[in-house]
Amino acid sequence: MPYHFLEIAVTPSVRDAQAEMGVDPIWLGGAGQRSDRFTDNEVAFIGMRDSFYMASVSETGWPYLQHRGGKTGFLKVIDDRTLAFADFRGNRQYISAGNLAANDRACLFLMDYARRARLKIYIHVDRLALDADEALALAVSDPNYKGRVERMFKLRLEAFDWNCPQHITPRFTEREVEQAVLPLRERLSQLESENSSLRARLKEFEI
Template sequence: MPDPSDPIHPVPASDIAFTPAVKAAQAERGSRAMYARVEARGGFRTRITPDLVAFLGEMDTAYLATANATGQPYVQHRGGPKGFIRVVDEETLGFADFSGNRQYVTLGNLSENSKAFLFLMDYAHRRRIKIWGELRAVENDPDLVARLMPEDYGAMPERALLFRVRAWDINCPQHIPQKIDAPLVAAALKERDDRIAALEAEVAGLRARLDARG
């Protein structure tokens, strides 16, 4: 198997997802050539780019997947104000770990297996991003928590979580239903209602002037 550190024959970043078993399934079903072209370009992206930063800045929800030592998966919802997932450096994301139901499944999994996965869905624009990496919990670092804590957010942070990005990819919009967040809908409806009220007032004024002339 190629060595990831080999500058002549590097392993494509997409191999983090495209294992030999996955490649065999692709070959059997006719998509291997397409993804081989992705691999020839180096595979998935590995650095946090401005377009990923912009995407994260609009996200108020995410799904975080971990697994224990036996491979049993667990997916947990993470949410907060838009942009609650912060960029720490060119390969690290971070977010405050808010107090919740205190099951601590994710923390337990991380004590055995640091591999993690973030799934981010933008329903309004029908976009999704997948991020593979390693996650670690940072305890007793109030300065780091303060850096990651969203401003004026009422949740209680317990620790910081740092996600080292190994690879990330953008999916096509196929099969993503378009859904609009309630605040955006409310704002659009208010704008419509305000416009209707202004037009009704204008019509009433015109009628009053016509009546005055009659």
Template structure:
């Protein structure tokens, strides 16, 4: 991984606290060398991004405040568009346009993506662009398509993000959460295993009784 994350995230005060705490050699020391350039999305990052049905997106308001918005859709709604670029369809909402307005003014964004059952989380930082439907209908058509299915919700624009840096967090303190589909899959697996055991028990009982 490059030192781009450290250069983007560690300000003077953070570095000073790292030095006082003794963690500077692990984290801040990487900022002493020239910028390595953007982190590159690899198979691990792409696999997680393509599997989630939710994430949180942070943008920057005109006054400098962070604005966090929850985004969701069917698994696969967050697309890898090649290289370090990802994107998703922006669906009809409450018409406040806070996130898209922030992106228009200042493209800096952060994303928090988590796989709660496996206690995996990834933070990503990049530059986003809003592409209205009329400006690139083919792109929007691609982003509203998941596998062989088109998302039914009304999509108005595309959000395209070029990732500059990311960081995998440890699993500590991340509470596992299970969605309905995950629980259903577990129940199906358990039901199949139970049925197999019942069949084996019945076969053994027939062997013992000779019937």
């Protein structure tokens, strides 16, 4: 079977650009690669994200890129072809919501800067009221997260693709930094305790 992600992404003008750079033979293959079902690898990667970028297109043809963030795992994998997340109130411009009402096609970029990995996902988006699907609302809800939920987005997978790690500058979250330096903090605490003990013992020999 053809690589569906490239079937979508590679239009005639893209093919012309590839030919101009002499790389079009590279992208003629892809047979046998499935990209229309999430595997355990994608499910695990998605579940560890605390943000992603979502691109939509307006009725006038202008693209719009929006950052979405929340607690780790707020983008839920419902099944191997479905994602969902709660839409929290933001700046109330509703550009993505409006774009997706006119054109349900979108693209997600999920980044893992620390490990220099990124996952691209072509999707169709359904905007749903909170009372439209009780089970889905329960799946995406988080009573411990501050924010007013206005609606739900249900995302139907069309195709996905993994990018190479080139040119991704490693960045780390506050939590990742804390975990990385925890052994150093523990060792420092141990050394400070030993130092205090040695100072106390030295005082016993002071004249």
